[in-house]
Each structure stands twice: as structure tokens, then as C-alpha cells.
Amino acid sequence: MPAAPSGFADHAVALTHRGAAALADGQDALAATCFTTAAVLAPHRASIWHNLGEARRTLGHVAGAEQAYRHALRLRPAYPKAWAGLAALLRKSRRPKAAARATIRALVLDPAFAEGWSIAGTMLSERRAMERLAVVQRRVVRLAPDSPPAWLALAAALNETMEVERAGGEAAEPPLPLACVRRAIALSPGQPAGYVNQAGFLIRQGRLDAALAVHARLRRLVPLEGHAEAGDSLVASLRGDVATAVSLARRSLVLQPASAATLVTLSLAEHDSGRTDLAHRGNRRAVALDPEGDAARFNLSMVLLAQGDFAEGWRLYESRWRMERTTYPAHAPPWQGGDPAGRSILLVAEQGQGDTLHFVRYAPMLAALGARVHLMVQPSLVRLLSRLPGIASVRSLAEAPPACDACIPLLSLPLVFGTSLATIPATVPYLHAADRDRGGWRRRLAGERRRKVGLVWAGSSHDGQFIAHMTDRRRSVALAALAPLADVPGVAFYSLQKGPPTDEAPPPGLDLTDWMGAADDFADTAALVAELDLVISVDTSVCHLAGALARPVWMLSRHDACWRWLRDRADSPWYPTMRLFRQDRPGDWPPVIARVRTALAEWAERR
Structure with a gap:
């Protein structure tokens, strides 16, 4: 391609400078116009086409940006910036494999190219490849130590991985997220x-x-x-x-x-x-x-x-x-539906124990379709869930996973099964306590003639996770708040509470029997629940346990209730034996407990 006349070339350079200034100033449309004109005047300059790609990408013109980047690379195949720009565009337009190839090309051409490593870090973050993310972001700050975005990206990576090694030449303190953020602020206050x-x-x-x-x-x-x-x-x-x-x-x-x-x-x-x-x-x-x-x-x-x-x-x-x-479980290729017959599929617990108890109902359904179903769950649930029908194996999340054709998280099963409000699989009980375990509790309860009611007043405090801890504070109550239940005649109360809240003293008059020291796991708790007449609980895993066992359960729900309990309902389509008592105002528990007390008195009198 012949070179442009010198006058055209000079004008193209001037337009390029003007376009770069406009792009830096956020005037993306003006920048694109300048670079377009410059490309007409000097079509042989790869840098102009690269700049045009940058401007079009900023404007969201995906096809035009890709065309400009690829033209720049035809003119100069060994152009790391153009490969990086193309990678960023492909990543944004959901073409991860092509984006990864473009990023690799950029880094092969220039292993010290900070922008290329930054794009690689972004893609690792999107793929939730956390084990490599902090390593890549540390490399970015070594290559670009004066870049505030690089330090902020490292802060985010360290927050994800809880990485605490020293990095980036920082000797005064380890690069905890806040230290990295402070570095970014110092660079750009x-x-x-x-x-x-x-x-x-x-x-x-x-x-x-x-x-x-x-x-x-x-x-x-x-x-x-x-x-x-x-x-x-x-x-x-x-x-x-x-x-x-x-x-x-x-x-x-x-x-x-x-x-x-x-x-x-x-x-x-x-x-x-x-x-x-x-x-x-x-x-x-x-x-x-x-x-x-x-x-x-x-x-x-x-x-x-x-x-x-x-x-x-x-x-x-x-x-x-x-x-x-x-991080999506990577024990086997993800299962996203289709005929499961003849395939071995691993179901992996996520989130809390209550979520596992809630959605494990799908495991026997999958087995009934001909799949060989394996479960990986929280250690406290292994013994109870081993009694599920049709399940090939149940392992702890801490154990090595079995070899399987595919895996899927438990809370993704409603999507695969196409569950609607009308087709919720609500047949209960789908969990069963062992007769041998029930026998021990039955003997302890043999002399009690009153109605036997289990109580749970607090969830897991999540002390190491502040936002989760604050959510737990909204769903939990102090044991003293249940004092109005104490004078209901014909009722005996049994604690189903675990953890630090068991240290709370019952309010005067509330005769609360606590045998939970003898309950080592959910199989033991399930056996005790199966021998009770009613469970009253805040929104914890015991609600799900009682509902899955088809035992009557009354749940005290905070005002900003979890999505699973739907809106403005006193029942749950997930658990036919559940009754909901909802807060009318955030944090206002006394009216809820007063309604529970009235309902409990009526229930005890009827029975």
C-alpha cells in the first residue's frame, strides 16, 4: 500500500493527537470521527486503526471496533496493544475462547505488557479461577506500579482469595485489600x-x-x-x-x-x-x-x-x-439438562445447610430418571442424607469427589427441572430419621404428657463475614423475647438450638429442656424433631429439616424475608406442614411472638 502524501500524513498525525485527547476527555464520538478521518488520510498506519478500534469499543460499536482492530493486525501482526484491545472487545461480547487466544498472542509478543495481564486477570475473575487471579494481579502491579486501577484490581483479587502474601515491593505491611486501595488513593487522590x-x-x-x-x-x-x-x-x-x-x-x-x-x-x-x-x-x-x-x-x-x-x-x-x-464446582463438566439416564451426576451443596436440606429433594427425582446420583454435602448432613432413596453415595465437601460424568450445584436443579410455582416438588416427607436414633429420644420423652414443642431462636452468627452476620441479626431473636410463650398451658419446650445462643438464659417461667449436647449431627436432630409435636423456629436450617420430615413447623420470618418464602403468604408451597409468622415492620418481633403465643394456646387447647 503506498504511503500517504506528506501533507496528508501530517494532517493524520494532528487528527490522531486530537482524537487521543478527545478519548481521554470522554468525548468518544469526537475521537471516533478524528480517527476515522485519520485512517482515510493514512490507511497504512496500524496505530490509527488501533485507536479507531479503541474509540468504537468505548462507544459500544462492537462490529466496527473488531473490524478496526483486525485491520490494524493485518498491517502489523506483532502489535500487542491491538491484540489486547481485540481481547477486551471479545471478552465484552461474550466470546471467551477467542478473547483468551487474543490475550495470549499479546502476552507472547510482550510478556511485560501490563495491559495484557490486566485483561487476563479480568477473564480469570469472570471464570472464577481464583487460585490464579491474585498471582496475575500481583504481576500487573509489578509491571505497572503507578497504575491506580492495577492496585484496585489487586485489592479485589486479594479480597476474593484472602491472599496475604507480600507483593509489589510493599515491605511495610502485607498487601491486604485495604493496603492496596490506599496505594491507589495515594497515586490518584x-x-x-x-x-x-x-x-x-x-x-x-x-x-x-x-x-x-x-x-x-x-x-x-x-x-x-x-x-x-x-x-x-x-x-x-x-x-x-x-x-x-x-x-x-x-x-x-x-x-x-x-x-x-x-x-x-x-x-x-x-x-x-x-x-x-x-x-x-x-x-x-x-x-x-x-x-x-x-x-x-x-x-x-x-x-x-x-x-x-x-x-x-x-x-x-x-x-x-x-x-x-x-466458584462453580469443577469436579466434572457442568450438567445443564438433557436426558440423565445412564449418566453419573454429582450434586454439590452450596450456601448453607438449610439450602442443602431444601433442594436435596431433587436428588431422588434425578435418580428416578435413571441417573446414578452422588451427593457432596456439609459434613453434618452426610449421615442423614445417606438415607435418601436411590442415591449412589453421599460424601462430605471435605472429601475427594467421586468420578462422574457431570456435576451441578443443588440450587441450579430447579432451573434444569423447569420448576414453576405450580410444579414445586412438595411431597413430604422426603427425609426420614432412623428408627434406632428415634428410639433414644423416645425413651427420654416417655414420661411427658404435655405437647412437645421444639424451639430455635437464632441462626449461625457468621462472625467472620460482617454482612452475613448483620443478616443473621435480622432473622434471629434473643431467647428472652420468647418469654410470652412461657405461660401457655399444656406445652413442654425443648431446645433445638446449637452454637453460642445456647448460652442465653431462658426468661423466667420458660421451662426449656436442652438435650442438644447429645445431638452430634442433623441425623440426631432429625430423630428428636420426629418425636416432637411442633417446631417453632426463626429462619434457620431446622425449619427446612422439620418441613422435609413433614413435621408441623411455625417459622418466625423477618420483614425482608428470603425469596423462597414468597410474598404475603402464611404458608409455603415448598413445605405443606409449614406456617409463617411474618414481621409487619423491620425488626419488630413482639407482635410476631404475640401472634405465635395466641396460635400456640389455641393449638395446645385443641390437642
């Missing part, structure tokens, strides 16, 4: 991203006052961008001040009306306040603004499931695998 990340890590650690101080600094730095208000809203939600959380989130949205993240924050606050329709609408808008946004898709899934819209809800619920600290 006038940019809000570092402060937003710093506040987020402080909130995860439960340092809410420190986070508010960072928000105040952020408000002084960028008073019209709404970041501080959104962060303050999250803090208010965690502290149970729902009205303030909604007000702050709305103020943030006024300042940044096109922010998907702010819409997610507002929708969470609306959900906590019981305004499910507004939460639905807000998450819908967030997904429209950012179709690939995992938080918006995940939060929308929970709203849809709570509203009984299972068709879309289960599909969007799969976005949980792109959230923090979640």
Missing part, C-alpha cells in the same frame, strides 16, 4: 474510585463509622456524583434504618440517574422496606442500563423468585456464580 473501594472494604469488615468518614471525604471531593449517598444508604440498611437507607439511595439516584449500581442500592433498600414492586422496577432499570451487571441480575432474580416468577427467576439466579467468593 483526586479520583473517587479509590475511596469508593476503600469504603466498601471497610463495610465488609464491619467498620461502619470508618466507612462513613470515607464517604464524607468522597462527598467533599465529588459532591454531585452521589457515591457518598449510595454508600451511606448501604450503611443505614446494615444498621436496620430502612427509611434512611431509602431516602439516601433516592438522593444518590437524583445525582446519578443513569447509574446501575445506584439503582441496585435503592432496590435493595426498597426490598428491605417491603416495597417489592419498586425493587422489581429498580432492578429492571439497572439491568437495562447494564445488561451484563451481575449484581442487578442477581438481585432481580431474588425479587422475581419472591414474586413467584420462577421461569425468569431461576435463569437469572445463575448470575450468582459471577458474584464475589463463589
Whole structure:
């Protein structure tokens, strides 16, 4: 291709400089126009085509950007920047294999190319390849130690992997996430991203006052961008001040009306306040603004499931695998449906023990379709779930997995089975306590003539995970709050509680028998529950256990109830023997317990 005349070339250089300045200033359309004209004047220059690809990619013009990158690479095949730009474009357009190949080409050409390693880190994060993510991000900060985004990416990787090794030449302290964020802020103190990340890590650690101080600094730095208000809203939600959380989130949205993240924050606050329709609408808008946004898709899934819209809800619920600290089980290729007959399929527990008890109902259904079904579950559930019919093996999550044709997480089974509100597999009991285990409890209870009621008043405290800990505080009550139940005649109470809450002293008059020291696992607890007449519990795994055993169970539900309990129902389609007692207002337990006391007195009198 002949070179452009010198006048054209000079004009092309000037346009290239102008386009680069426009791109840096956020004027993407002007940049694309400048680079397009420059490419006409100097079509032989690969760098101009690369810049045009960058501008078009920023504008979201996928086909045009790819065309520009590929033309740059035809002119200069050994061009790491163009390969990296193409990789970023392919990654964004959901072509991970092609993106990986382009990234590898960039890094083979220049192993010290920080941008190439940064793209590799992004792809590892999306694939949840956490074991390699921190290693790659440490390399990025070594290659680009003055890059604030590189330090923020390392902070995110360390937060995911809880990596604490020293890196990046930092000798004063290990590169914990906050240390990396502080480095990013020091490099770019006038940019809000570092402060937003710093506040987020402080909130995860439960340092809410420190986070508010960072928000105040952020408000002084960028008073019209709404970041501080959104962060303050999250803090208010965690502290149970729902009205303030909604007000702050709305103020943030006024300042940044096109922010998907702010819409997610507002929708969470609306959900906590019981305004499910507004939460639905807000998450819908967030997904429209950012179709690939995992938080918006995940939060929308929970709203849809709570509203009984299972068709879309289960599909969007799969976005949980792109959230923090979640990794899809890789013991075998994923099973996404199809005829399971003749195949060995591993079902893997995820989330809490209650989730396992809830969704393990699908295991015998899968076995009935001809699959050889294996289970990997929490150690405390192995003995109980070994009694499920048709299951080839049950192992602890700590054990080596069996060789299988495919695997699938338990909470993905409703999607594969196409479960709708009308087709929930609600046949109970699907779990059974062993007669031998029941016999021991039966002998202990033999002399009791009153109605036998089990109590659970608190969930797992999740002391190492602050946000989960705050959720547990909303679902749990103090044992003293159950004092109104003490004077119900004809009832004997038995503790089904485990963990630190067992140290709480019963309120005066509440005669509570505690034999749970003799219950080593859920098989033992199931045997005791099977001998009781009723279980009253906050939203914990024991609710699921009692429901799966087809025992009567009354659940005390917090105002912002889990999606699985749906909305405005006193029953559960998952468990025919369950009755729900819901809070009318966030944190307001006394009216709930008063209703339980009235119902318990009527129940005891009838029986």
C-alpha cells in the first residue's frame, strides 16, 4: 500500500493527537470521527486503526471496533496493544475462547505488557479461577506500579482469595485489600474510585463509622456524583434504618440517574422496606442500563423468585456464580439438562445447610430418571442424607469427589427441572430419621404428657463475614423475647438450638429442656424433631429439616424475608406442614411472638 502524501500524513498525525485527547476527555464520538478521518488520510498506519478500534469499543460499536482492530493486525501482526484491545472487545461480547487466544498472542509478543495481564486477570475473575487471579494481579502491579486501577484490581483479587502474601515491593505491611486501595488513593487522590473501594472494604469488615468518614471525604471531593449517598444508604440498611437507607439511595439516584449500581442500592433498600414492586422496577432499570451487571441480575432474580416468577427467576439466579467468593464446582463438566439416564451426576451443596436440606429433594427425582446420583454435602448432613432413596453415595465437601460424568450445584436443579410455582416438588416427607436414633429420644420423652414443642431462636452468627452476620441479626431473636410463650398451658419446650445462643438464659417461667449436647449431627436432630409435636423456629436450617420430615413447623420470618418464602403468604408451597409468622415492620418481633403465643394456646387447647 503506498504511503500517504506528506501533507496528508501530517494532517493524520494532528487528527490522531486530537482524537487521543478527545478519548481521554470522554468525548468518544469526537475521537471516533478524528480517527476515522485519520485512517482515510493514512490507511497504512496500524496505530490509527488501533485507536479507531479503541474509540468504537468505548462507544459500544462492537462490529466496527473488531473490524478496526483486525485491520490494524493485518498491517502489523506483532502489535500487542491491538491484540489486547481485540481481547477486551471479545471478552465484552461474550466470546471467551477467542478473547483468551487474543490475550495470549499479546502476552507472547510482550510478556511485560501490563495491559495484557490486566485483561487476563479480568477473564480469570469472570471464570472464577481464583487460585490464579491474585498471582496475575500481583504481576500487573509489578509491571505497572503507578497504575491506580492495577492496585484496585489487586485489592479485589486479594479480597476474593484472602491472599496475604507480600507483593509489589510493599515491605511495610502485607498487601491486604485495604493496603492496596490506599496505594491507589495515594497515586490518584483526586479520583473517587479509590475511596469508593476503600469504603466498601471497610463495610465488609464491619467498620461502619470508618466507612462513613470515607464517604464524607468522597462527598467533599465529588459532591454531585452521589457515591457518598449510595454508600451511606448501604450503611443505614446494615444498621436496620430502612427509611434512611431509602431516602439516601433516592438522593444518590437524583445525582446519578443513569447509574446501575445506584439503582441496585435503592432496590435493595426498597426490598428491605417491603416495597417489592419498586425493587422489581429498580432492578429492571439497572439491568437495562447494564445488561451484563451481575449484581442487578442477581438481585432481580431474588425479587422475581419472591414474586413467584420462577421461569425468569431461576435463569437469572445463575448470575450468582459471577458474584464475589463463589466458584462453580469443577469436579466434572457442568450438567445443564438433557436426558440423565445412564449418566453419573454429582450434586454439590452450596450456601448453607438449610439450602442443602431444601433442594436435596431433587436428588431422588434425578435418580428416578435413571441417573446414578452422588451427593457432596456439609459434613453434618452426610449421615442423614445417606438415607435418601436411590442415591449412589453421599460424601462430605471435605472429601475427594467421586468420578462422574457431570456435576451441578443443588440450587441450579430447579432451573434444569423447569420448576414453576405450580410444579414445586412438595411431597413430604422426603427425609426420614432412623428408627434406632428415634428410639433414644423416645425413651427420654416417655414420661411427658404435655405437647412437645421444639424451639430455635437464632441462626449461625457468621462472625467472620460482617454482612452475613448483620443478616443473621435480622432473622434471629434473643431467647428472652420468647418469654410470652412461657405461660401457655399444656406445652413442654425443648431446645433445638446449637452454637453460642445456647448460652442465653431462658426468661423466667420458660421451662426449656436442652438435650442438644447429645445431638452430634442433623441425623440426631432429625430423630428428636420426629418425636416432637411442633417446631417453632426463626429462619434457620431446622425449619427446612422439620418441613422435609413433614413435621408441623411455625417459622418466625423477618420483614425482608428470603425469596423462597414468597410474598404475603402464611404458608409455603415448598413445605405443606409449614406456617409463617411474618414481621409487619423491620425488626419488630413482639407482635410476631404475640401472634405465635395466641396460635400456640389455641393449638395446645385443641390437642
